[in-house]
Amino acid sequence: MNKLRKLIIGLVIGLSLPALAAIPYSYGQEQTIRLDGNAGGKRFDGIGVVNGGGATSVLLKDYPEPQRSQILDMVYKPKFGASISALLVEIPGDGNSTQGSMPSHQHVRGDLNYSRGYTWWILKEAKRRNPRLTLDGTAWSAPGWIGNGKFWSQDAADYYVSWLKGLRNVYGLELTAIGCRNEKGADYDFVKRLRRTLDANGFTDLRIHAFDNWNAGKLNFVKDMASDKELRDAIDIVSGHVFYQGIPVSAEEKAMAEQLGKPIWNTEDHVYKKGFDCLISLVECFNENYIRYGVTKIVNWYDIAGIYPLEPYAEDPPTVLAYEPWSGHFRVRKALWGYAHYGQFSEVGWEYLNDACTDLAGGGSLVTLKSPQGDYSVIIETKDAKEAQTLHFTLSGPLSGENLCVWHSNEQEQFVRLNDIAVRDNEFTITVAPDAVYSLSTTTGQQKGSYSAPASRPFPFPYYETFEQYEHPEHYGYLPRYTADICGAFEIADRPDGTGKCMRQAVPAPTISWAPDWKPYTIIGDSAWTDYEVSADVYLNPGDTAGIMGRINDVGSGYGFIPKGYYLQLADDGQCRLVVVRGKVDKKALVGDAEQQALIKRNKDTSEGGEKLLASAKLPGISSKKWYNLKLRFKGNELTGFVDGKQILKVEDALYAYGMAGLLAGQSEDKTSTPYFDNLCITPIGESVSTPTPPSANQIPIYENSASDDIE
Secondary structure, X not given: XXXXXXXXXXXXXXXXXXXXXXXXXXXXXXEEEEEEOOOOOOEOOEEEEEEOOOOOOOOHHHOOOOHHHHHHHHHHOOOOOOOOOEEEEEOOOOOOOOOOOOOXXXXXXXXXXXXXXXXXXXXXXXXXXXXOOEEEEEOOOEOOOHHHHOXXXXXXXXXXXXXXXXXXHOOOOOOOEEEOOOOOOOOHHHHHHHHHHHHHOOOOOOEEEEEOOOOOOOOOHHHHHOOOHHHHHHOOEEEEEOOOOOOOOOHHHHHHHHHHOOOEEEEEEOOOOOHHHHHHHHHHHHHHHHHHHOEEEEEEEOOEEOOOOOOOOOOOOOOEXXXXXXXXXXXXXXXXXHHHHHHOOOOOOOEEOOOOOEEOOOOOEEEEEEOOOOOEEEEEEOOOOOOOEEEEEEEEOOOOOOOEEEEEEOOOOOOEEEEEEOOEOOEEEEEEOOOOEEEEEOOOOOOOOOOOOOOOOOOOOOEEXXXXXXXXXXXHOOOOOOOEEEEOOEEEEEOOOOOOEEEEEOOOOOOXXXXXXXXXXXXXXXXXXXXXXXXXXXXXXXXXXXXXXXXXXXXOOOOOOOOEEEEEEEEOOOEEEEEEEEOOOOHHHHOOOHHHHHHHXXXXXXXXXXXXXXXXXXXXXXXXXXXXXXXXXXXXXXXXXXXXXXXXXXXXXXXXXOOEEEEEEOEOOOOEOOOEEEEEEEEOOOOOOOOOOOOOOOOOOOOOOOOOOOOO
């Protein structure tokens, strides 16, 4: 009898007999939910992802087709994969902002280039897939010239406007909202200044959200909006971070925002979990943000992990892991289907249905969204439930009477379609299992999109890059294949002697950093490499230092980016140094910053820290405006540095036995070196390579045509 009863329940909720074993015979009292099409509710402003807050997708740009398009489809194509409805990007600022840095459109005052980096391309490709996608943006870091080092300035407002003009005039795109700055306090004068500057430059429809902080007191500014009309008029949306399992919106803050007529947005939440736990927690996050705090837009960090695996947060938050552009291999995480349970069943502009967004009596929650045409979707999660629950729905008012499709996820299978539910006499019932997600909807067209990815392959080794294959650097966003800038901007450039292409670190001054600073560097290769040689030609401007790096096995916690590894450095005065770097975090910057302290603890950054000089030498005849070849050899515990083929330094050090290669530019308190690099070569010890490593088949530029650099 028990087995028969479970089978009946299973037919309702779409489970097989083996999956029913965990469902108790006693499955709790029936709960009734009233769906009233006339009940009204807050406007649904979308669910989505952040691209940025680090160079989150820098390797995605290097993927071959069709894999590059397939990865984008899985996140942005409607009713296919995640089907997100909101995208927030970092407005690039040259500085590290978690995993890495993205090149600014204005490295220096008066500079303007709308082809740098890949953010324009991401926005264009996402919007092309979903024209209804809402676009949002804000800065983490910024070039040091802004406000002479002070972000809250007219320079920053003008910087935003110049970026928006490029987005509009070159790429034909418009943001729907913009923030002030990511997680860096509140400045009332700045948000007022930004509003005036946007209005004066033709962006009157662009809404401002503020102030995008995560810590205690992050919404204290709301009470001041009531007495400050200009502040109230400047801030269209009350926004903050990490409401889910973080510091929530208080009942008073929620009431004040509602009284002011301002929606509340969560412009960056965090669900750092694995497997199905991430999927169901994402849905719980979306549901709870509205049910608890009245949040109408929830954006999670971050979308596509187009980064190297050793970088922080390389696996747990994103939807797709895209670590291998040289092979085309990628992997979809279960987390993606958590977004799909919302994204494929709702659109921006729908409304939350009053009295139909609630906790479940037996654990879990549900949210109901209604379209202007009367379609509706119910998104249910039962993360905290201990047993099956029966939910009885009654319908009234202008709601569709069509049958409901049912899509379901649990630990064993994700985003599968179950039998439709028939609505009879304006009622229907469903029994839901614990630890599961359900989307019920009168809409149609949902699908579980999928692609077969090529097999994984190691990074090409040996590797040789001459930069001559980038005839039009602007078509590549000025970024060569496979390098991942951790700070600064290592861009394809003309050689200073006029004999071809090379790479240059293009940022001339320390940035207004989002996190504790170090110096510019970029990484490349395989973190499993042990014994090898890395070499590059370097060209020093007056006052410059430049270096090559090896055995890099860590690039910081996400808040601070000092690596763990070795570098060989040459200055224009002939000083040559071999240094081991031990991943220090600036503790002074963390005083009173509990969230960032927890972040570092979570990443187990317990190293001794700092830099240790292993050997040095003063070389005669070295000067600026000349090319020199640097080579660093790793053979067991033996490290050897060469300049122009001559052995200069040799030491024994056993701290790091493996890691990636990289390039480095020096930095002082007020100056950043802008050296040139060419002929980057990574080989087995004693071997040479004469043929540049070719691109993989179907690796194509991200920009077909160059963007104008003089749009005003």
